[in-house]
Amino acid sequence: MSGPFTPRSRYIQVFIKAFGKTNGPRCLSTSCQPEHIRTFISENTEVVGKQSLTPEIKLRLFTPTCRFWREKPELWPFEDPYWAIYWPGGQALSRYLLDNPAVCRGKKVLDLGSGCGASAIAATLCAVATHMNCELNGLEPPVCLTHNMIGSPPKGFDLILLGDMFYDEALATSLHSWLDHCIHTHGTKVLIGDPGRAQFEEHCIRRLLLQLAQFELPECVREENYGLTCSSVWRYRPEL
Secondary structure, eight states: SSSSSSSGGGGGGGEEEOSSSSGGGGGGGGGHHHHHHHHHHHEEEEEEOOSOOOOTEEEEEOOSSSSHHHSSSGGGGGSOOOGSSSHHHHHHHHHHHOOOGGTTTOOOOEOOSSSSSSSHHHHHHHHHHHHHHHHHOHHHHOOOOOOOOOSSOOOOOSSEEEOOOOOSHHHHHHHHHHHHHHHHHHEEEEEEEOOOOHHHSSSSSGGGGGEEEEEEHHHHHHHTTOOOOEEEEEOOOOOO
């Protein structure tokens, strides 16, 4: 496969955070070691490819055929599996990059993941899943960072990607300030993928965005996301 998701994009760094609080002492056991996490993910996710905006990409996802889809929530031994769902904002960003490979070819890219205040355990779970999905597609895994970069001194990234990050007003506000710092310090380009959630549409950053593309969501994705019909890619332009 050619395009931005080839081994040439080895400079992509994935900032992964998980959600909420830890589920207690059982998350501190040896079951949270990477090799055990790999086994757990393999046994409790399904390889999915075609029912998304990017049918050429295979991912291990949480689907109705998976055991824990039907189990009681308290039996799930880790954080909520947001890392195992292909959210519509991320789908739009991925489709846009596949259609426009020059956007990130040869660039130092940060894929800023969802979540706030995550535990290192849940972040490790996400990082292992990212590496496994790279293996599914025959790619070299990116560097995965599991600490919170928001608010830290900006690195020299050429491009920052944010998919489905504007689900919480406080997080969106902290992102707004940090992204401004990155742009003013390094001239970083920022692309945002979002299906038009209320928190995104109502935030003040919305008026500073230039729409680059809009994609109709497949029917199955609409059903999984409460009837959202499309997802867009925006460029953050603070000078607007």
